[in-house]
Amino acid sequence: MVNLREVRETNKMIQQQNLDVRTITLGINLLGCVTDDLNKLNRNVYDKITTTAKDLVECGKKIEAEFGIPIVNKRIAVTPIALVGGSACKSSEDFVTLAKTMDDAAKEVGVNLIGGYSALVSKGMTKADELLIKSIPVALHETDRVCSSVNLASTKTGINMDAVRLMGEIILQVAEISKEQDSADCMKLVVFCNAPDDNPFMAGAFHGVTEADAIINVGVSGPGVVKEAVAKVRGEDFEVLCETIKKTAFKVTRVGQLVAQEASKMLNIPFGIVDLSLAPTPAVGDSVADILCEIGLEYAGAPGTTAALAMLNDQVKKGGVMASSYVGGLSGAFIPVSEDQGMIHAVEAGAMTLEKLEAMTCVCSVGLDMIAIPGDTKATTISGIIADEMAIGMVNQKTTAARLIPAYGKKVGDSVEFGGLFGYAPVMPVNPYSCDDFINRTGRIPAPIHSFKN
Protein backbone atom coordinates (compact mmCIF):
# COMPACT_ATOMS: atom_id res chain seq x y z
CA MET A 1 0.00 0.00 0.00
CA VAL A 2 1.20 3.52 -0.70
CA ASN A 3 2.80 5.40 2.16
CA LEU A 4 2.68 8.99 3.36
CA ARG A 5 6.10 9.89 1.95
CA GLU A 6 5.14 8.77 -1.54
CA VAL A 7 1.80 10.52 -1.43
CA ARG A 8 3.48 13.73 -0.32
CA GLU A 9 6.10 13.45 -3.06
CA THR A 10 3.49 13.04 -5.79
CA ASN A 11 1.34 15.89 -4.53
CA LYS A 12 4.36 18.16 -4.14
CA MET A 13 5.23 17.50 -7.79
CA ILE A 14 1.73 18.48 -8.85
CA GLN A 15 1.22 21.48 -6.58
CA GLN A 16 4.67 23.04 -6.35
CA GLN A 17 6.59 21.82 -9.39
CA ASN A 18 3.95 22.16 -12.12
CA LEU A 19 3.68 18.46 -12.92
CA ASP A 20 0.86 18.10 -15.39
CA VAL A 21 -0.35 16.11 -18.32
CA ARG A 22 0.24 18.59 -21.11
CA THR A 23 -2.24 17.20 -23.57
CA ILE A 24 -4.65 14.42 -24.38
CA THR A 25 -4.82 14.44 -28.15
CA LEU A 26 -7.45 12.49 -29.98
CA GLY A 27 -6.37 11.46 -33.46
CA ILE A 28 -9.24 11.13 -35.94
CA ASN A 29 -9.03 9.57 -39.39
CA LEU A 30 -10.90 11.66 -41.96
CA LEU A 31 -10.18 9.53 -45.03
CA GLY A 32 -13.67 8.05 -44.77
CA CYS A 33 -15.12 11.56 -45.33
CA VAL A 34 -13.63 11.93 -48.80
CA THR A 35 -15.97 12.87 -51.65
CA ASP A 36 -15.65 15.18 -54.66
CA ASP A 37 -18.50 17.42 -53.48
CA LEU A 38 -17.01 20.21 -51.34
CA ASN A 39 -20.19 20.93 -49.33
CA LYS A 40 -20.69 17.29 -48.57
CA LEU A 41 -17.02 16.92 -47.62
CA ASN A 42 -17.30 19.81 -45.17
CA ARG A 43 -20.40 18.25 -43.65
CA ASN A 44 -18.74 14.84 -43.38
CA VAL A 45 -15.64 16.31 -41.71
CA TYR A 46 -17.70 18.29 -39.20
CA ASP A 47 -19.86 15.29 -38.34
CA LYS A 48 -16.93 12.91 -38.01
CA ILE A 49 -15.00 15.22 -35.67
CA THR A 50 -17.94 16.23 -33.52
CA THR A 51 -19.18 12.63 -33.12
CA THR A 52 -15.80 11.05 -32.38
CA ALA A 53 -14.66 13.78 -29.99
CA LYS A 54 -17.96 14.63 -28.29
CA ASP A 55 -16.88 13.28 -24.88
CA LEU A 56 -13.19 14.19 -25.05
CA VAL A 57 -13.23 17.36 -22.96
CA GLU A 58 -15.61 15.91 -20.38
CA CYS A 59 -13.43 12.81 -20.06
CA GLY A 60 -10.33 14.96 -19.55
CA LYS A 61 -12.05 16.91 -16.78
CA LYS A 62 -13.19 13.72 -15.07
CA ILE A 63 -9.68 12.26 -15.04
CA GLU A 64 -8.36 15.56 -13.72
CA ALA A 65 -10.81 15.47 -10.82
CA GLU A 66 -10.29 11.82 -9.94
CA PHE A 67 -6.51 11.78 -9.94
CA GLY A 68 -5.99 15.37 -8.88
CA ILE A 69 -3.61 16.10 -11.75
CA PRO A 70 -4.14 18.97 -14.20
CA ILE A 71 -4.66 18.03 -17.83
CA VAL A 72 -3.78 21.31 -19.48
CA ASN A 73 -5.00 20.72 -23.02
CA LYS A 74 -7.53 18.53 -24.77
CA ARG A 75 -6.88 18.54 -28.49
CA ILE A 76 -7.67 16.91 -31.80
CA ALA A 77 -5.42 15.84 -34.66
CA VAL A 78 -6.89 14.86 -38.02
CA THR A 79 -5.65 13.25 -41.23
CA PRO A 80 -3.58 15.71 -43.28
CA ILE A 81 -6.17 17.86 -45.02
CA ALA A 82 -4.28 17.89 -48.33
CA LEU A 83 -5.18 14.18 -48.59
CA VAL A 84 -8.76 14.63 -47.43
CA GLY A 85 -9.54 17.62 -49.66
CA GLY A 86 -7.62 16.46 -52.71
CA SER A 87 -10.57 15.56 -54.90
CA ALA A 88 -13.06 18.22 -53.74
CA CYS A 89 -10.84 21.29 -53.47
CA LYS A 90 -10.05 22.96 -56.78
CA SER A 91 -8.57 26.13 -55.31
CA SER A 92 -6.90 27.46 -52.18
CA GLU A 93 -10.23 29.09 -51.21
CA ASP A 94 -11.84 25.64 -51.24
CA PHE A 95 -9.23 24.43 -48.76
CA VAL A 96 -9.94 27.42 -46.50
CA THR A 97 -13.55 26.22 -46.14
CA LEU A 98 -12.17 22.99 -44.66
CA ALA A 99 -10.05 24.96 -42.18
CA LYS A 100 -13.20 26.82 -41.10
CA THR A 101 -15.06 23.55 -40.70
CA MET A 102 -12.25 22.19 -38.53
CA ASP A 103 -12.40 25.39 -36.46
CA ASP A 104 -16.18 25.13 -36.03
CA ALA A 105 -15.92 21.47 -35.01
CA ALA A 106 -13.14 22.25 -32.52
CA LYS A 107 -15.28 24.97 -30.94
CA GLU A 108 -18.32 22.69 -30.83
CA VAL A 109 -16.50 19.97 -28.84
CA GLY A 110 -14.54 22.50 -26.75
CA VAL A 111 -10.93 21.61 -27.61
CA ASN A 112 -8.45 24.50 -27.66
CA LEU A 113 -6.54 23.48 -30.78
CA ILE A 114 -7.07 21.19 -33.75
CA GLY A 115 -4.09 20.05 -35.86
CA GLY A 116 -3.86 18.47 -39.26
CA TYR A 117 -4.22 21.33 -41.71
CA SER A 118 -1.21 19.68 -43.20
CA ALA A 119 0.57 18.43 -46.28
CA LEU A 120 3.22 15.72 -46.52
CA VAL A 121 5.53 16.79 -49.34
CA SER A 122 8.93 15.38 -48.41
CA LYS A 123 9.55 14.16 -51.95
CA GLY A 124 7.09 15.99 -54.17
CA MET A 125 4.00 18.19 -54.05
CA THR A 126 0.70 17.16 -55.59
CA LYS A 127 -1.58 19.87 -56.94
CA ALA A 128 -3.66 19.53 -53.77
CA ASP A 129 -0.58 19.85 -51.54
CA GLU A 130 0.38 23.05 -53.31
CA LEU A 131 -3.11 24.53 -53.07
CA LEU A 132 -3.26 23.72 -49.37
CA ILE A 133 0.16 25.23 -48.67
CA LYS A 134 -0.81 28.41 -50.53
CA SER A 135 -4.03 28.63 -48.51
CA ILE A 136 -2.23 28.48 -45.13
CA PRO A 137 -1.93 32.25 -44.49
CA VAL A 138 -5.66 32.88 -45.02
CA ALA A 139 -6.71 29.62 -43.36
CA LEU A 140 -4.78 30.40 -40.17
CA HIS A 141 -5.90 34.01 -40.13
CA GLU A 142 -9.60 33.28 -40.56
CA THR A 143 -9.69 30.56 -37.90
CA ASP A 144 -8.85 30.58 -34.19
CA ARG A 145 -7.93 27.03 -33.30
CA VAL A 146 -6.58 25.42 -36.46
CA CYS A 147 -2.90 24.42 -36.56
CA SER A 148 -0.95 23.69 -39.70
CA SER A 149 2.16 21.66 -40.44
CA VAL A 150 4.08 20.72 -43.55
CA ASN A 151 6.54 17.83 -43.76
CA LEU A 152 9.29 19.00 -46.10
CA ALA A 153 11.90 16.30 -45.78
CA SER A 154 12.70 12.84 -44.51
CA THR A 155 15.71 10.57 -44.16
CA LYS A 156 14.20 8.22 -46.74
CA THR A 157 13.31 10.81 -49.36
CA GLY A 158 15.69 13.73 -48.91
CA ILE A 159 14.65 17.38 -48.81
CA ASN A 160 12.04 18.84 -51.15
CA MET A 161 13.76 22.15 -51.83
CA ASP A 162 10.89 23.45 -53.97
CA ALA A 163 8.63 23.12 -50.94
CA VAL A 164 11.31 24.63 -48.67
CA ARG A 165 11.50 27.67 -50.98
CA LEU A 166 7.71 27.98 -51.04
CA MET A 167 7.44 27.74 -47.24
CA GLY A 168 9.90 30.62 -46.78
CA GLU A 169 7.45 32.81 -48.69
CA ILE A 170 4.38 31.37 -46.94
CA ILE A 171 5.82 32.01 -43.47
CA LEU A 172 6.41 35.67 -44.42
CA GLN A 173 2.81 35.91 -45.68
CA VAL A 174 1.50 34.40 -42.43
CA ALA A 175 3.53 36.98 -40.50
CA GLU A 176 2.21 39.83 -42.60
CA ILE A 177 -1.44 38.84 -42.54
CA SER A 178 -1.37 38.76 -38.72
CA LYS A 179 0.80 41.87 -38.31
CA GLU A 180 -1.77 43.46 -35.99
CA GLN A 181 -1.27 40.58 -33.54
CA ASP A 182 2.57 40.62 -33.58
CA SER A 183 2.54 37.99 -36.37
CA ALA A 184 1.01 35.53 -33.90
CA ASP A 185 -0.43 33.26 -36.63
CA CYS A 186 3.13 31.98 -37.18
CA MET A 187 2.79 30.10 -33.87
CA LYS A 188 0.21 27.85 -35.51
CA LEU A 189 2.49 26.78 -38.37
CA VAL A 190 5.43 24.41 -38.22
CA VAL A 191 7.56 22.67 -40.86
CA PHE A 192 9.08 19.25 -40.26
CA CYS A 193 11.65 16.75 -41.33
CA ASN A 194 10.63 13.16 -40.44
CA ALA A 195 7.28 14.28 -38.96
CA PRO A 196 5.86 11.58 -36.65
CA ASP A 197 2.36 10.25 -37.35
CA ASP A 198 1.38 10.21 -33.68
CA ASN A 199 2.66 13.49 -32.27
CA PRO A 200 0.20 14.85 -29.68
CA PHE A 201 1.83 18.30 -29.44
CA MET A 202 0.77 21.36 -31.40
CA ALA A 203 1.27 22.95 -33.80
CA GLY A 204 2.63 19.78 -35.45
CA ALA A 205 0.00 17.20 -34.51
CA PHE A 206 -1.74 15.34 -37.33
CA HIS A 207 -3.28 11.90 -37.57
CA GLY A 208 -0.98 9.92 -39.84
CA VAL A 209 -2.27 7.61 -42.55
CA THR A 210 -0.59 4.67 -40.77
CA GLU A 211 -2.93 5.14 -37.80
CA ALA A 212 -6.22 3.48 -36.85
CA ASP A 213 -9.61 5.19 -37.18
CA ALA A 214 -9.26 6.99 -33.85
CA ILE A 215 -6.51 6.95 -31.27
CA ILE A 216 -5.59 8.56 -27.95
CA ASN A 217 -2.09 10.01 -27.63
CA VAL A 218 -0.89 11.69 -24.47
CA GLY A 219 1.92 14.19 -23.95
CA VAL A 220 3.38 14.49 -20.47
CA SER A 221 5.53 17.24 -19.13
CA GLY A 222 7.41 18.18 -16.02
CA PRO A 223 10.48 20.38 -16.41
CA GLY A 224 9.84 21.73 -12.90
CA VAL A 225 9.92 18.26 -11.38
CA VAL A 226 13.20 17.40 -13.13
CA LYS A 227 14.74 20.70 -12.06
CA GLU A 228 13.83 20.12 -8.39
CA ALA A 229 15.27 16.61 -8.54
CA VAL A 230 18.49 17.83 -10.16
CA ALA A 231 18.80 20.58 -7.55
CA LYS A 232 18.98 17.90 -4.85
CA VAL A 233 22.12 16.34 -6.39
CA ARG A 234 24.08 19.54 -6.96
CA GLY A 235 27.83 18.82 -7.19
CA GLU A 236 27.39 15.04 -7.51
CA ASP A 237 28.99 13.09 -10.38
CA PHE A 238 27.34 12.33 -13.72
CA GLU A 239 26.26 8.86 -12.69
CA VAL A 240 24.20 10.23 -9.82
CA LEU A 241 22.88 13.06 -11.97
CA CYS A 242 21.78 10.72 -14.77
CA GLU A 243 20.15 8.25 -12.39
CA THR A 244 18.21 11.10 -10.78
CA ILE A 245 16.88 12.40 -14.11
CA LYS A 246 16.00 8.88 -15.23
CA LYS A 247 14.04 8.06 -12.09
CA THR A 248 12.18 11.36 -12.25
CA ALA A 249 11.32 10.86 -15.92
CA PHE A 250 10.02 7.41 -15.05
CA LYS A 251 7.65 8.80 -12.43
CA VAL A 252 6.39 11.59 -14.67
CA THR A 253 5.78 9.21 -17.56
CA ARG A 254 3.90 6.71 -15.42
CA VAL A 255 1.33 9.40 -14.76
CA GLY A 256 0.99 9.95 -18.51
CA GLN A 257 0.56 6.24 -19.09
CA LEU A 258 -2.13 6.06 -16.42
CA VAL A 259 -4.01 9.02 -17.86
CA ALA A 260 -3.74 7.62 -21.39
CA GLN A 261 -5.13 4.24 -20.33
CA GLU A 262 -7.91 5.82 -18.33
CA ALA A 263 -8.92 8.12 -21.22
CA SER A 264 -8.77 5.21 -23.63
CA LYS A 265 -11.09 3.17 -21.39
CA MET A 266 -13.55 6.02 -20.81
CA LEU A 267 -13.81 6.97 -24.49
CA ASN A 268 -13.56 3.42 -25.79
CA ILE A 269 -10.85 4.51 -28.20
CA PRO A 270 -7.52 2.64 -28.36
CA PHE A 271 -4.45 4.03 -26.64
CA GLY A 272 -1.69 5.01 -29.07
CA ILE A 273 1.41 6.38 -27.42
CA VAL A 274 2.78 8.47 -24.61
CA ASP A 275 5.04 11.27 -25.79
CA LEU A 276 7.84 11.66 -23.24
CA SER A 277 8.60 15.30 -23.61
CA LEU A 278 9.84 18.02 -21.34
CA ALA A 279 7.60 20.81 -22.57
CA PRO A 280 8.16 24.14 -20.83
CA THR A 281 5.68 26.96 -20.21
CA PRO A 282 6.41 30.58 -19.30
CA ALA A 283 5.35 29.81 -15.70
CA VAL A 284 8.15 30.27 -13.18
CA GLY A 285 9.85 26.92 -12.50
CA ASP A 286 8.52 25.27 -15.65
CA SER A 287 11.59 25.78 -17.80
CA VAL A 288 13.96 23.44 -19.65
CA ALA A 289 16.62 26.17 -19.69
CA ASP A 290 16.47 26.24 -15.87
CA ILE A 291 17.29 22.51 -15.80
CA LEU A 292 20.37 23.19 -17.93
CA CYS A 293 21.38 25.93 -15.48
CA GLU A 294 20.82 23.60 -12.56
CA ILE A 295 23.07 21.03 -14.28
CA GLY A 296 25.80 23.64 -14.14
CA LEU A 297 25.53 26.33 -16.82
CA GLU A 298 25.40 30.05 -16.05
CA TYR A 299 22.91 30.49 -18.88
CA ALA A 300 21.43 28.12 -21.43
CA GLY A 301 23.59 28.75 -24.49
CA ALA A 302 26.91 28.78 -22.62
CA PRO A 303 29.60 26.33 -23.82
CA GLY A 304 28.56 22.87 -22.66
CA THR A 305 24.89 23.48 -23.40
CA THR A 306 24.69 20.97 -26.25
CA ALA A 307 26.34 18.25 -24.16
CA ALA A 308 24.14 18.93 -21.15
CA LEU A 309 21.03 18.88 -23.32
CA ALA A 310 22.10 15.65 -25.05
CA MET A 311 22.48 13.99 -21.68
CA LEU A 312 19.21 15.36 -20.35
CA ASN A 313 17.29 14.26 -23.43
CA ASP A 314 18.77 10.77 -23.34
CA GLN A 315 18.05 10.24 -19.64
CA VAL A 316 14.47 11.43 -20.05
CA LYS A 317 14.00 8.82 -22.76
CA LYS A 318 15.70 6.04 -20.82
CA GLY A 319 13.55 6.67 -17.77
CA GLY A 320 10.39 7.18 -19.76
CA VAL A 321 10.62 4.18 -22.06
CA MET A 322 10.28 1.74 -19.19
CA ALA A 323 7.33 3.62 -17.75
CA SER A 324 5.11 3.29 -20.78
CA SER A 325 4.05 0.38 -22.94
CA TYR A 326 4.15 2.48 -26.13
CA VAL A 327 6.31 5.53 -26.59
CA GLY A 328 6.13 7.75 -29.64
CA GLY A 329 5.55 11.24 -30.94
CA LEU A 330 8.44 13.63 -30.49
CA SER A 331 9.68 12.38 -27.11
CA GLY A 332 12.46 14.62 -25.88
CA ALA A 333 13.19 18.01 -24.40
CA PHE A 334 11.57 20.94 -26.20
CA ILE A 335 13.60 24.12 -26.49
CA PRO A 336 11.16 26.81 -27.58
CA VAL A 337 12.32 30.33 -26.90
CA SER A 338 9.13 32.22 -26.20
CA GLU A 339 7.49 29.54 -24.06
CA ASP A 340 10.44 29.17 -21.69
CA GLN A 341 11.33 31.96 -19.26
CA GLY A 342 14.89 30.66 -18.84
CA MET A 343 15.42 30.71 -22.62
CA ILE A 344 14.11 34.26 -22.85
CA HIS A 345 16.57 35.32 -20.13
CA ALA A 346 19.40 33.59 -22.01
CA VAL A 347 18.52 35.41 -25.23
CA GLU A 348 18.23 38.76 -23.46
CA ALA A 349 21.61 38.23 -21.78
CA GLY A 350 23.19 37.50 -25.16
CA ALA A 351 24.03 33.93 -24.15
CA MET A 352 21.76 32.24 -26.68
CA THR A 353 21.97 32.67 -30.43
CA LEU A 354 20.15 31.16 -33.38
CA GLU A 355 23.27 29.19 -34.28
CA LYS A 356 23.53 27.70 -30.78
CA LEU A 357 19.86 26.76 -30.89
CA GLU A 358 20.53 25.02 -34.19
CA ALA A 359 23.34 23.03 -32.60
CA MET A 360 21.04 22.10 -29.73
CA THR A 361 18.44 20.75 -32.13
CA CYS A 362 20.96 18.09 -33.23
CA VAL A 363 20.61 16.37 -29.88
CA CYS A 364 17.04 16.86 -28.80
CA SER A 365 13.55 17.16 -30.10
CA VAL A 366 12.39 19.05 -31.80
CA GLY A 367 13.87 22.03 -33.54
CA LEU A 368 13.99 25.79 -33.90
CA ASP A 369 10.83 26.51 -31.99
CA MET A 370 8.98 29.76 -31.37
CA ILE A 371 11.86 31.96 -32.45
CA ALA A 372 11.11 35.57 -33.34
CA ILE A 373 13.33 36.97 -36.07
CA PRO A 374 13.31 40.44 -37.69
CA GLY A 375 10.27 41.14 -39.87
CA ASP A 376 12.43 42.20 -42.81
CA THR A 377 14.16 38.81 -43.05
CA LYS A 378 14.12 37.66 -46.70
CA ALA A 379 12.03 34.65 -47.72
CA THR A 380 15.16 32.94 -49.05
CA THR A 381 16.92 33.43 -45.72
CA ILE A 382 13.98 31.81 -43.91
CA SER A 383 14.13 28.96 -46.42
CA GLY A 384 17.86 28.68 -45.76
CA ILE A 385 17.30 28.37 -42.01
CA ILE A 386 14.61 25.75 -42.68
CA ALA A 387 16.86 23.83 -45.08
CA ASP A 388 19.62 23.70 -42.45
CA GLU A 389 17.18 22.34 -39.90
CA MET A 390 15.78 19.79 -42.36
CA ALA A 391 19.34 18.62 -43.14
CA ILE A 392 20.02 18.00 -39.45
CA GLY A 393 16.92 15.84 -39.20
CA MET A 394 17.55 14.02 -42.46
CA VAL A 395 21.15 13.08 -41.71
CA ASN A 396 20.59 12.24 -38.05
CA GLN A 397 17.44 10.21 -38.76
CA LYS A 398 15.44 12.22 -36.26
CA THR A 399 12.51 14.60 -36.27
CA THR A 400 13.43 18.25 -36.60
CA ALA A 401 11.17 21.22 -37.08
CA ALA A 402 11.13 24.95 -37.49
CA ARG A 403 8.53 27.34 -36.12
CA LEU A 404 9.84 30.79 -36.95
CA ILE A 405 8.12 34.10 -36.36
CA PRO A 406 9.38 36.86 -38.69
CA ALA A 407 7.75 39.55 -36.55
CA TYR A 408 6.27 42.09 -38.95
CA GLY A 409 7.75 45.56 -38.54
CA LYS A 410 10.02 44.50 -35.67
CA LYS A 411 13.79 44.45 -35.48
CA VAL A 412 16.46 43.03 -33.20
CA GLY A 413 15.97 44.41 -29.69
CA ASP A 414 12.17 44.53 -29.99
CA SER A 415 10.01 41.80 -28.55
CA VAL A 416 6.74 40.16 -29.53
CA GLU A 417 3.94 39.41 -27.07
CA PHE A 418 1.74 36.35 -27.53
CA GLY A 419 0.16 36.07 -24.10
CA GLY A 420 -0.82 33.05 -22.03
CA LEU A 421 1.00 29.77 -22.57
CA PHE A 422 2.94 31.25 -25.48
CA GLY A 423 4.70 34.01 -23.55
CA TYR A 424 6.80 36.62 -25.29
CA ALA A 425 9.93 36.46 -27.41
CA PRO A 426 12.81 38.83 -27.96
CA VAL A 427 13.56 39.28 -31.69
CA MET A 428 16.81 37.44 -32.41
CA PRO A 429 19.43 38.47 -34.99
CA VAL A 430 19.76 36.42 -38.17
CA ASN A 431 22.97 35.95 -40.17
CA PRO A 432 22.75 38.77 -42.77
CA TYR A 433 24.50 37.03 -45.66
CA SER A 434 22.55 35.78 -48.66
CA CYS A 435 21.71 32.23 -49.68
CA ASP A 436 19.54 33.31 -52.65
CA ASP A 437 21.36 31.33 -55.32
CA PHE A 438 21.26 28.17 -53.23
CA ILE A 439 17.55 28.40 -52.41
CA ASN A 440 16.59 29.39 -55.97
CA ARG A 441 17.89 26.11 -57.38
CA THR A 442 14.90 23.87 -58.11
CA GLY A 443 14.34 20.20 -57.31
CA ARG A 444 15.30 18.24 -54.24
CA ILE A 445 18.30 17.22 -52.21
CA PRO A 446 18.67 13.42 -52.48
CA ALA A 447 18.35 11.12 -49.48
CA PRO A 448 21.62 10.51 -47.61
CA ILE A 449 23.64 7.36 -48.26
CA HIS A 450 22.79 5.78 -44.91
CA SER A 451 19.09 5.77 -45.74
CA PHE A 452 19.63 2.86 -48.15
CA LYS A 453 19.20 0.06 -45.72
CA ASN A 454 17.09 -2.37 -47.71
Add this chain to the structure above:
Amino acid sequence: MQKSVITVVGKDTVGIMAKVCTYLANNRINIEDISQTIVQGYFNMMMVVDMDKCDKPFTDVADELAQIGEEIGVIIRCQREEIFDQMHRL
Protein backbone atom coordinates in the same frame (compact mmCIF):
# COMPACT_ATOMS: atom_id res chain seq x y z
CA MET B 1 -12.27 -2.53 -5.63
CA GLN B 2 -11.56 1.15 -6.03
CA LYS B 3 -9.39 2.67 -3.38
CA SER B 4 -8.75 6.33 -2.84
CA VAL B 5 -6.27 8.39 -0.91
CA ILE B 6 -7.38 11.32 1.20
CA THR B 7 -4.71 13.78 2.26
CA VAL B 8 -5.04 16.56 4.79
CA VAL B 9 -2.39 19.27 5.02
CA GLY B 10 -2.54 22.39 7.14
CA LYS B 11 -1.95 24.04 10.48
CA ASP B 12 -2.60 21.62 13.32
CA THR B 13 -5.81 22.33 15.23
CA VAL B 14 -8.32 20.48 17.40
CA GLY B 15 -10.88 18.32 15.65
CA ILE B 16 -9.46 17.86 12.15
CA MET B 17 -9.66 14.08 12.32
CA ALA B 18 -13.08 14.16 13.96
CA LYS B 19 -14.56 16.23 11.13
CA VAL B 20 -13.07 14.14 8.37
CA CYS B 21 -13.91 10.81 9.97
CA THR B 22 -17.48 11.87 10.70
CA TYR B 23 -17.97 12.76 7.06
CA LEU B 24 -16.50 9.43 5.95
CA ALA B 25 -18.66 7.46 8.37
CA ASN B 26 -21.81 9.30 7.26
CA ASN B 27 -21.04 8.40 3.67
CA ARG B 28 -20.16 4.77 4.39
CA ILE B 29 -16.55 5.21 3.39
CA ASN B 30 -14.25 2.72 5.13
CA ILE B 31 -10.78 3.72 6.32
CA GLU B 32 -8.22 1.00 5.58
CA ASP B 33 -4.98 2.69 6.49
CA ILE B 34 -4.06 5.92 8.15
CA SER B 35 -0.80 7.68 8.88
CA GLN B 36 0.17 11.17 9.95
CA THR B 37 3.07 13.35 10.97
CA ILE B 38 3.37 16.88 12.25
CA VAL B 39 6.24 18.82 10.68
CA GLN B 40 6.93 22.28 12.14
CA GLY B 41 3.37 22.65 13.40
CA TYR B 42 1.92 21.48 10.08
CA PHE B 43 -0.41 18.56 10.09
CA ASN B 44 0.21 15.99 7.32
CA MET B 45 -2.18 13.09 7.14
CA MET B 46 -3.16 10.49 4.61
CA MET B 47 -5.81 7.82 4.62
CA VAL B 48 -6.38 4.97 2.23
CA VAL B 49 -10.13 4.50 1.97
CA ASP B 50 -12.55 2.14 0.30
CA MET B 51 -15.50 3.92 -1.31
CA ASP B 52 -17.30 0.84 -2.63
CA LYS B 53 -20.32 1.30 -0.37
CA CYS B 54 -20.56 5.05 -0.88
CA ASP B 55 -23.50 6.09 -3.07
CA LYS B 56 -22.13 9.47 -4.13
CA PRO B 57 -20.03 9.91 -7.25
CA PHE B 58 -16.32 10.29 -6.63
CA THR B 59 -16.15 13.91 -7.69
CA ASP B 60 -18.90 14.90 -5.22
CA VAL B 61 -17.02 13.28 -2.35
CA ALA B 62 -13.82 15.07 -3.39
CA ASP B 63 -15.63 18.41 -3.62
CA GLU B 64 -17.37 17.99 -0.26
CA LEU B 65 -14.13 17.01 1.47
CA ALA B 66 -12.39 20.04 -0.04
CA GLN B 67 -15.29 22.15 1.31
CA ILE B 68 -14.86 20.74 4.83
CA GLY B 69 -11.15 21.54 4.53
CA GLU B 70 -11.92 25.14 3.72
CA GLU B 71 -14.21 25.41 6.76
CA ILE B 72 -11.50 24.27 9.18
CA GLY B 73 -8.60 25.95 7.38
CA VAL B 74 -6.77 22.91 6.00
CA ILE B 75 -6.38 21.51 2.49
CA ILE B 76 -8.15 18.20 1.94
CA ARG B 77 -7.69 16.27 -1.28
CA CYS B 78 -9.21 13.04 -2.41
CA GLN B 79 -7.52 11.21 -5.29
CA ARG B 80 -7.74 7.73 -6.72
CA GLU B 81 -4.97 5.51 -5.40
CA GLU B 82 -3.67 4.47 -8.84
CA ILE B 83 -1.81 7.73 -9.44
CA PHE B 84 0.44 7.04 -6.43
CA ASP B 85 0.71 3.33 -7.13
CA GLN B 86 1.70 3.90 -10.74
CA MET B 87 4.31 6.45 -9.85
CA HIS B 88 6.01 4.60 -7.01
CA ARG B 89 5.49 0.89 -7.68
CA LEU B 90 6.70 -1.32 -10.50
